[in-house]
Amino acid sequence: MASTNNQLEATELFEGQSLLYMHMFGFLKSMALKWAIQLNIPDIIYNHGKPITLSDLVSTLQVPISKQSLVERLMRFLAHNGIFVIHEKGENDDDDDQAYALTPASKLLSKSCCKDHCLTPMVLMSTDPILMGKFHQLGDWICGEIPTLYEAALGSTVWEFLEGKPEYLSLFNQAMASDSQMVNLALKNCSKVFEGIDSIVDVGGGTGTTARIICEAFPKLKCVVYDLPQVVANLSSACDNLSYVGGDMFKSIPQADAIMLKWILHDWTDEICIKILKTCKESVSSNGKKGKVIIMDIIINEEDDEKDMTETKLCLDLIMMGINGKERTGKEWKHLFVEAGFKDYKIFPLFENRSLIEAYP
């Protein structure tokens, strides 16, 4: 609402300016994170065994002395944003009065600390210049005829792009695996979901991280990872109850008591999701069995989620926009299940931004 009071109008404009500055510089949060990873700072601090002073950090990094203050300023920025924390000793007034320590966020970027669930590959993929660069063409793409941003900017769909570039395919698979490791920590909250079933197919299961976690937790459960041939080629199973099958989920899906879809349906349009869900329903209903489909995905819930959580989910929605996928509200998920002919479904919290949905044919 426009204000009639000049003073208030100026205040509003200043607030508007402030918001714009915050947003236009938002990319620097990604860039500073990438800088910390490229210089291996999370591992350096972890291996140091205690908070590290600026001079120790600079000498480990072998940064020229003339650039010492740049390290200090980047660390100040990252600490301001919760990626590191600055411990003040307050004894003397020199540079070494302060020391940098890890926070939960930067622990997740240290391979030495969080070997199993290090999120570094996800950060490197998200900040890759080519993958990030396509967002410069959002405007042109939305006004043009080309169906996906990937095709508009990179000349092919995301899956074709990855198939043609082994180094990107490997980065993508590692990024997905790093996200999937979190399932390990959340499984105890939803172990009931996997009890009482003899076989499960993880459709689009990537290199098998989630399936491996489930196989280890439920040694009697027979688990198949089903993904594109180029993804599962040369993978061999570490446990007896896990196997890899290459194929195309649009042509067929192996039969099982349960189908798992983790971060699959958000990659696709409603129309395609309904097709996938119908095929899954056939697979788990064969042999007269009453199976189920287990979905691990995002549910947008602006009412109940914290603002920051919703923001992350809406960012992922824009990333999915680039491949014609989308993040869905509870109502939009329900629409998919109804249209695909499922009788009922149940939602469980999984971890942070992810829910587990059990859908029954």
Ligand SMILES: C[S@@+](CC[C@H](N)C(=O)[O-])C[C@H]1O[C@@H](n2cnc3c(N)ncnc32)[C@H](O)[C@@H]1O
């Ligand atoms: C976003 S990733 C999710 C991977 C894994 N479920 C996870 O959460 O870590 C989507 C997966 O779907 C696979 N995929 C894409 N098209 C497919 C198709 N037509 N048939 C089978 N898998 C497909 C991709 O190769 C990729 O591994």
Ligand SMILES: C/C=C/c1ccc(O)c(OC)c1
């Ligand atoms: C940076 C995150 C990328 C990403 C996350 C989940 C997905 O399903 C995906 O599919 C193309 C990409």
